[in-house]
Amino acid sequence: MQNETLEIVPQLRDDDLHTWHYVGTGDVLVVCFSPTGDADPQLPQEVSFPQVATDNGTRHVIFISDPQRTWLNAPGLREKIYFQVQKFKEQVKATKIVTLGH
């Protein structure tokens, strides 16, 4: 469910990885992974748990989806996720990371 009141900004749109950023406040960064989603692989995945992950707009969140639904088996995907998260972590100066997903 996309949230209309939160400014969740699409970032990476690669074939193997999509990300969105939400810049909140504080030192916690939530890494929120999208569920498998619609049975039609042509339909894009959406961010999940926007209100909870951002804590109603206060926490930093990077939303991540695997559009090919590979369960981390795409070559280089694990490293790519790590890099994207570290980059955003540095940007928002987060000191603590938690992960969330369904």
Added chain:
Amino acid sequence: MGGFYALACAADLDATAAVALSPQISVHPQIAGDDKRWMNFRDRITSFRYREVGKLITDGPQYFVVHGEMGREKPQRDRMPRAKNILHLILPEVHHNVPARLKREGLQHDFINACFTGDKAGATKLLQPLNAYKRTLKKQPELAPFAAPSAFVQTTTGMRSIDHRSITYFFVMDGPAFEVPAMLLAQSIRDTLGSGPKIVAYVPHEKIDAVPRLTRRMLDILRVDTRGFDTKQVDWNPAYPHGNKILASKEPRDTDLSVFLDTDVLCLKDPDFSLVTANTPLFATSEGVQTWGSNQDDWTAVYHMFDLPVPDWRVRLSKGRARIVIPYFNAGVVGFVENGNAAGQRLPDLWFDTALAIDANPAIADKRPWLDQIALPVAAARMGGRTEVMSNLHNFSPYRLKGVEDIADVRLMH
């Protein structure tokens, strides 16, 4: 799938907490083949880097996992690993829709917040109104993999599991010409993998005192352990410098895994050997072209020396016409389990023994300089178990590169 990722990536990201609602533990057919959901996606996965999430769970983060109690979740729920830092809660009368149920009850936000702060007691208490309970083996007994290969089950009996972080990368530094490449290799490992892996530079005993002070100092800074090894234990005739890698491999090490690297290798990305198990005697990459053994009779003769049949599986060469051939590996990147097989045999010892026997057999022709490569798959066959054939990215040669290939994913450049 999001729950799988929350578990799988938590340790990589140095997360303090991971919250996984109805996560898959595996989508591999041999592990969770009895779970028929999401097959339109799962069927498209042709190569598995990660068969199950348990391999990626460490003792770092606190894991919070919630599964529904209903039967459809069983193939995933009952294969969830158990550990002190995993709080695994079960929700009655729920299948895969755990988040929706929590939201409907007005508990989703508070529960996830409690998990994020690492509050196990608080998170558990919050779900009490839904009669949630901690998983017990009495109610949800551990479910075995759906279809474990019988050979795996038989040959791993009694073997301990592998800590993939316990790894030594080693190489041979035989003379001044190899010192700068050795330093570059060590630097690339440290840059890519940090301080975790052990690195050993092996120098022939008779040359170790000649290693310049500056080289030693550089290796010390890179936390490379410089050790001697015995080249006098064999008198290769004709001389065979390639044999040094076999002799260095034979040296004892105290990690679970060891990986020999030619000195002209660079580590560009984490090689990730998480597919290696205690039952993997050898992990290596197929050779580029068939430099020896294009005639199957050559291999038949070699395997028969050890009363073994020619293997019934094949590898694809990485260059030229990418022919499919009898197992034949490049020996520039050779990995093995230090603990050996169920009989206590180490691959390097059998590699050495196999190479000596082949070298002494006049019926086997044209063995120089490929003796190490001829002996390697035969030694693996003598070990038993399943050889892990790694992708070309684990031993990538720019030789014959056409300039259009994407090398962004290369892990070990050779």
